Amino acid sequence: MIESLFPNVDWESMWEATLETLYMTTISTLFTFIIGLGLGILLFLTAPKQLWANKVVNWLTGAFVNIFRSIPFIILIILLIPLTLLLMGTIRGPNAALPALIIGSAPFYARMVLIALKEIDKGVIEAARSMGATTGTIIWKVLLPESKPALISGITVTAIALVGYTAMAGIIGAGGLGTLAFLDGFQRSREDVTMMATILILIIVFIIQYIGDLVTIKADKR
Amino acid sequence: MIELKKVTKKFDTGKAILTAVDEVEFSISDGEIFGIIGYSGAGKSTLIRLLNGLEKPTSGTVEINGQMITAIKGGELRKARQKVSMIFQHFNLLWSRTVKENIEFPLEIAGVAKSQRGKRVQELIELVGLAGRENAYPSELSGGQKQRVGIARALANDPEVLLCDEATSALDPETTDAILDLLVDINKRLGLTIVLITHEMHVIRKICHRVAVMEGGRVVELGDVLNVFQSPQAEITKRFVAQVADSGDSQETIKNLRELYPTGELVKLVFLGEQTEKPLLTKLIRSHSVDVNIVQGNISHTQRGAYGTLILQLKGSPAEIEEALAFLRAEDIQAEVMQND
Numbered sequence: 001m002i003e004s005l006f007p008n009v010d011w012e013s014m015w016e017a018t019l020e021t022l023y024m025t026t027i028s029t030l031f032t033f034i035i036g037l038g039l040g041i042l043l044f045l046t047a048p049k050q051l052w053a054n055k056v057v058n059w060l061t062g063a064f065v066n067i068f069r070s071i072p073f074i075i076l077i078i079l080l081i082p083l084t085l086l087l088m089g090t091i092r093g094p095n096a097a098l099p100a101l102i103i104g105s106a107p108f109y110a111r112m113v114l115i116a117l118k119e120i121d122k123g124v125i126e127a128a129r130s131m132g133a134t135t136g137t138i139i140w141k142v143l144l145p146e147s148k149p150a151l152i153s154g155i156t157v158t159a160i161a162l163v164g165y166t167a168m169a170g171i172i173g174a175g176g177l178g179t180l181a182f183l184d185g186f187q188r189s190r191e192d193v194t195m196m197a198t199i200l201i202l203i204i205v206f207i208i209q210y211i212g213d214l215v216t217i218k219a220d221k222r
Numbered sequence: 223m224i225e226l227k228k229v230t231k232k233f234d235t236g237k238a239i240l241t242a243v244d245e246v247e248f249s250i251s252d253g254e255i256f257g258i259i260g261y262s263g264a265g266k267s268t269l270i271r272l273l274n275g276l277e278k279p280t281s282g283t284v285e286i287n288g289q290m291i292t293a294i295k296g297g298e299l300r301k302a303r304q305k306v307s308m309i310f311q312h313f314n315l316l317w318s319r320t321v322k323e324n325i326e327f328p329l330e331i332a333g334v335a336k337s338q339r340g341k342r343v344q345e346l347i348e349l350v351g352l353a354g355r356e357n358a359y360p361s362e363l364s365g366g367q368k369q370r371v372g373i374a375r376a377l378a379n380d381p382e383v384l385l386c387d388e389a390t391s392a393l394d395p396e397t398t399d400a401i402l403d404l405l406v407d408i409n410k411r412l413g414l415t416i417v418l419i420t421h422e423m424h425v426i427r428k429i430c431h432r433v434a435v436m437e438g439g440r441v442v443e444l445g446d447v448l449n450v451f452q453s454p455q456a457e458i459t460k461r462f463v464a465q466v467a468d469s470g471d472s473q474e475t476i477k478n479l480r481e482l483y484p485t486g487e488l489v490k491l492v493f494l495g496e497q498t499e500k501p502l503l504t505k506l507i508r509s510h511s512v513d514v515n516i517v518q519g520n521i522s523h524t525q526r527g528a529y530g531t532l533i534l535q536l537k538g539s540p541a542e543i544e545e546a547l548a549f550l551r552a553e554d555i556q557a558e559v560m561q562n563d
Contacts, residue, residue: 121312126310126314132300132301132328137330146316146318
């Protein structure tokens with residue numbers, strides 16, 4: 001029955017494209033998490049009255065985050081072609097999409113990290129200071145655990161946005177379900193291929209959302 | 223021993239310079255429970271934070287057990303903070319950690335080996351009376367239990383000084399009493415010096431040995447709790463004392479009492495310390511022919527002894543009343559005839 005609904009779908013290439021999409025999403029989410037977390041913590045700690053209060057660093061980090069968050073992703077990919085070539089040695093395929101995906105979404109996640117950290121009760125940080133904690137201890141044992149649910153739901157939203165970005169990157173040849181839907185589906189007028197790619201993307205999104213929600217609930221002891 | 227010398231803290235609010243603490247100077251002896259009372263904005267929160275270096279004074283020095291808190295920083299200050307711990311009005315527990323893990327936190331900071339932490343945590347849990355709740359999260363505890371975790375956490379590294387920042391202000395009266403009892407118990411058992419700030423006079427009365435009254439960043443009155451309650455000097459202190467004891471002094475009360483007891487003389491007695499324990503009235507009635515009627519009475523207990531006032535209606539001839547008063551004064555009781563004028 002599936003064969004008759006999707007007559008033009010080449011299942012082998014569809015599966016390969018799915019794996020490429022999953023690959024791009026996973027790797028870029030991982031790096032986005034690390035870089036976004038770093039930027040978010042830096043933004044938080046360098047803000048006025050915080051532990052590393054520093055106007056210059058705060059302003060520079062804020063400017064970087066705001067600029068890269070504001071550039072439309074499709075333009076960012078084009079702007080980053082030279083960097084991509086330098087880092088990856090190619091501008092085609094899943095790996096070539098990674099720099100743009102990460103640079104595009106890390107600032108977005110950094111903002112969410114900042115919001116999550118601002119939600120932490122200031123008194124808890126003061127309590128840790130009163131016990132003689134170092135800033136490192138405060139980051140690892142207070143800031144991160146106390147904002148865990150918000151950090152997890154934030155990375156869930158970001159990962160889902162990244163699935164969308166990989167599809168966009170697909171238009172300019174990154175591979176994955178986006179490329180398949182565009183080249184095999186749209187350009188050759190095979191609606192069933194486009195439809196199948198869409199269904200698979202939706203399934204990936206639903207799974208990410210489901211796992212994210214589950215982990216968030218489990219992490220929240222408030 | 224804690225010693226503050228000419229401590230001043232100014233904040234630059236952008237528009238104006240705010241003097242939160244103004245040339246404060248006093249010392250606190252080892253093992254003492256020292257209270258600082260004031261309304262919000264009096265500077266007591268800033269003052270207590272100067273004691274563990276969470277705030278740096280603009281000028282002046284703070285010395286705790288020979289260490290100049292105001293001169294050290296970095297690792298040295300962090301080390302010192304392990305000996306000057308703090309509990310808070312809103313407990314400030316980590317919601318992501320269980321009771322056990324919250325108490326373990328300062329031990330982790332101090333670098334205590336994991337194998338030794340468990341035993342110490344268990345001792346502390348027993349000490350503050352939380353046995354059986356080790357694995358609960360703060361969200362599953364009542365306010366009083368949360369403060370007990372806060373106290374256990376503060377005691378983890380065997381501090382010499384415990385700072386209490388409005389530690390009972392978020393608790394109901396009954397829980398407040400239980401937490402205050404725990405603090406006194408800890409003070410006696412561990413010989414810990416306790417410095418507490420509060421805006422509630424009954425906290426001072428119940429557990430403090432000495433009290434400093436703050437207003438506008440300055441200490442306006444300082445002394446033994448019993449003396450301060452007995453004869454408050456500053457206007458603000460009188461208001462705080464009135465919070466907890468209706469001394470029957472106001473003209474209104476005298477007038478009301480006069481209307482209720484129109485005959486004889488109304489006499490106000492003031493007891494202090496051990497006088498409250500003597501059977502004075504019995505003696506008075508046995509040895510004098512006046513009729514004695516108790517109109518109003520009030521005895522409060524502080525860590526330094528009890529004090530109280532008693533208003534009596536004495537009926538008899540003027541000479542008999544005069545004799546009765548002479549007897550009371552001979553027993554070292556302040557006795558005055560209440561005039562309504």
